[in-house]
Amino acid sequence: MPPASHTPAQRQMIGQFVAFTNSGRTAATQALRQSNWNLEQAVNGFYSSNASASNNTHKAALSKLFDKYRDDPKSADTISMDGMQKYMTDVGVSPEDVSFLILSELVQSPSMGEMERNGFVTGWSGAGMALLEQQQTFLQQTRSNLSKPQYRGQLRKIYKHTYTLLRPASARTLDLDVAIEMWRVLLSAPSIDWSTPSTPWLDYYVEFLTTNWKKAVNKDMWDQTFALVEKTLEDESLGWWNELESAWPAVVDEFITWVLEKRKGGGDAMEVE
CATH class of the missing domain: 1.10.238.10 (EF-hand)
Incomplete structure (x- = not known):
């Protein structure tokens, strides 16, 4: 039973602290005294202390x-x-x-x-x-x-770290075949699926890079590829792309031009020099 020295308001706070934290009344009284009988501060301090010990x-x-x-x-x-x-x-x-x-x-x-x-x-x-x-x-x-929108931030971190993980310490770029292998893992189910109803984007990207690009992948190209994934999934019509005002890397501009030619029935687009 709480000491008589506790006011009715203090006894109420002790009961609330016990209910919130599932702790004993002695621990509740001590925590509340340390927080000068501020219930919110006492409860926050209790959980912070327990989290630190658990960690x-x-x-x-x-x-x-x-x-x-x-x-x-x-x-x-x-x-x-x-x-x-x-x-x-x-x-x-x-x-x-x-x-x-x-x-x-x-x-x-x-x-x-x-x-x-x-x-x-x-x-x-x-x-x-x-x-x-x-x-x-x-x-x-x-x-x-990983394919769910609410996990996109986590996928983005995984994607960015993958470049660091795979790039040799002495190198500034990643071999194209290694990058393609990882894109197939990161940009298809069960991860995000880089395809839309009318465009198999990942297949197209691999086809374009292996036949037309044939260069190593630097960090900017790696990062901008993920940005391209998000943009094409939002709007596969490419209405957001403007050839004259594009701020994308050259490889992205050339790939989009290649896709547009393919959509027009042009078959394989001309190779990039």
Whole structure:
């Protein structure tokens, strides 16, 4: 029973705090006293403190899990190819599937087949997933939701990170065949499907690049390709494109011209020099 020194208003706040937080009356009284009997501040402080403690617990568990897959005794903070393959098997991820790219972005893999302790712990603790089973479920759910509009921001982050993941450290560009392979993963089901009722955009883009472009892919081209995906899905008529006032990279302008010629029945557009 609360001490008699508590006013009716304070006793009411203690009861409300207990109801909001499912804590005991002693903890409620202490939290309210520390917040000078400001109920909102006391409740926020309670959840903030618990979240911090839970996050620290997650980080400790994740660091221990990281050590389970660390495969080089000389590298305390890196999981390389062998350990990465074992981890991916345990969470049900295939290197040929978009789930691999989801995972790589989440843990901020610096390169293919590699994870670092800080990225692994920070990524998974931020998602609140410390157990393998939770991580597997998270990756599967994200994979199945990636095509939904509300996940577009997350897909955009995955898409951007993929370029960093695949580009060799010493290179400024990405080989065209590698870029095409990743576009086929990132821009088709179960991810966003780059096609519209009258235009198989991804197939057209691959055809154009392999027959007419034949150049390496720099970061601007990579990023602008995703912008092109979004614009064509919004309006496949290309009403937003103006050849004379275009701010798109040359490859996009040439591709759109090629598509328009194809739509007119011109067959294969003339090759770009």
